[in-house]
Amino acid sequence: MALVLNEEQRLLRDSAREFLASNAPVASLRKLRDERDPLGYSQALWQQMAELGWASIIVPEQYGGLNFGFTGLGLVMEECGRTLAASPLLASAVVGASCILCGGNEAQKSELLPRIAAGQLTLALALEESHHHRPSHITTTLRRDGDHFVINGHKTFVVDGHSANKLIVVARSTGTEHSEQGLSLVLLDRETEGLTCQRTMMVDSRNAARLSFDNVRVHNEALIGDIDGGWAILEPTLDRGRIALAAEMMGCALEAFERTVAYLKEREQFGVPIGSFQALQHRAARMQADIELCRSVLLQAQGAVEETPDQLPILASLAKAKLNELVKLVTNEAVQMHGGIGVTDELDIGLFLKRARVAMQIYGDTGFHKDRYATLSGY
């Protein structure tokens, strides 16, 4: 598995960085926040991203995709993390597309994937039901009614839940509340009767929503994969989402870190740059060491998606746990090392801090992934 980028991948990273610097700098997120933008991202920007092919990186060529691989996707996610670019990339082009790829039938793939890849259709995964990621703890019910299903329940912390055109709903068709068995996935238009949506304003100014399902009826053709067999699709879908999100968090951490190191060289106190103080140097050096570890973990996890899928669960949990820890440490240190200005809204560092906290919770916090890594390792 390659832990070094090839020429094409480096070009993609460089062009993504250039594009985002001019078209989606951190100021764009500020603007969305301050103007209370109802969509939560710029439709024009999303169309440009789609034209660059970003929504189609992991989609096979036969469905209108670039089939450029998960490492390439990770590079784009990382650059988006650097500028905190808000877009449906994660929820739709990674998690939504992966779910269809992992579990959709041929008709669903041919119908949905080309539109996702072109950025015309956006998806959101309606999974969580409590304040912590517990992907098998599902109480939303799905029962058969002739050639339809009826869904009842509620969802929370649905990334892009209020903006996506379609929702992938994780519901329980059989089994007990905590069981991985008996889950089913269905695709739902957002305009369906009985579905209500409340956008939740999160600290990172990015999109999330609560959804309620009150006797929502959907035709059984909307089922993704087998009835009761949703876990086999959900788990690899989530692992892809975790790895892509970990890449975004890497970008977030790197940007906050680099801005902080630059500040250490420029800010003077007691007549010298504060970066000459060993108390700060050693903390910065430890973060550099952690960054090096996270870089290797991320590359290995990205490569595993296509090359060693049996390693995917443990590497996805390793990546998400390690990046959770890194981005928490780095954003906290970034604020502290900036001193007073670090806690002002004027400085961008606070925005990195806020995005980091939300990203740490999405698809599993550190404790969730440490537990999963330990369980997968047999202890």
Place this chain on the structure above:
Amino acid sequence: MQDLDQFRQEVRQWLEDNCPDSQRQPITPKEQYWGGRRGSFPSEDARLWYERMRTKGWIAPEWPTEYGGGGLSDQEARVIKQEMKRLGARTPLYGIGLWMLGAALLEYGNEAQKQQHIPAIINGETRWAQGYSEPGAGSDLASLQCKAEDMGDHFLVNGSKIWTTAADKCDWIFCLVRTDPNVKKQEGISFLLIDMDDPGISTTPIGLISGESEFCQTFFDNVKVPKENLVGELNKGWSVAKALLVHERKLMAEIGSDSPRKVVAPTEAAKQYLEFHDGKISDAQLRSELVDYNMQMHAIALTHFRGFEEKSSGVRSAAPLVMKYLGTEAEKTKSELLLAIMGSQGLGWEGDAFTIEELDTLRLWAMSKAMTIAGGSSEVQLNVIAKNVLELPQSGGN
């Protein structure tokens, strides 16, 4: 790639055919062969295994053939290492001549020095000690005071060196000596090779908290060293030392993967000593510490691979510079974790109330404290990262 795969097959077959069964067992300190005039083979099989590897050129596979090396590429040498590890084959010859000095001599030594010393390392004739630190020069290595005065046809060496590993068993020592006291401290240092049988040299072992005394202090009292034993230019020894330190740090970063002791992996120890409930360790704190350690080691292993791939493809990154710090800190964490998992059974000093593994774990725990001090302490490593990677402004203290 195809060629490398084929090479791997050949290596695998050769090792399978030539490595005696007894040399595929975990090795204890008494079973190691370190060479030198005072060294002997611990067993007939160890001698046979060493002779076969030397004839094959695989004692130092990446060194040139004219000095007894194998003349292989870094990738091929790595394949041999991996295949030996896979088979559990013992390291046939130990020594810092092999691990550290040889590479520096190949880069900085003159032809006569290479011919005199490199084959002697490979042939197990010379065991080397390292003379760097002094009682007054630890982390601030460049402040060393052991001096070598130019007496025309020779240098006259006076002073002492500390932490000279197993110097009481070594034949030669490579030393950093002060050859100019009147310039910036790094610019007045030279790199000398000294025969430990020379008159005026004496060595005393140092007792450690681990109960062992593998380190010594070595004293030089009017020792005459021939001029031809200077490696590189006069007063340019610091560059040789730095090149050599890179090898030492790399070695220390990897040390956990090739430990001579009967070390138990923490996960295995957990299964032996801890209670499980529903397939999980019941003690939440220990389970959390174990997973932290294993994830860290997983990430470190991947970073070693990445460092190697980057080297092979000519990409520069900060990865190699952080590995000594990360690797040795992780070794300390591992030792503390093993002690915690074993509880009072991990605290035995000697006697048959404890297994060999338990006693070794305790001794290794004590030894692990030295790993973040020797070869540039963790604090020095962080200074290096701050300076060379982050390019932070320097203060007087570092």
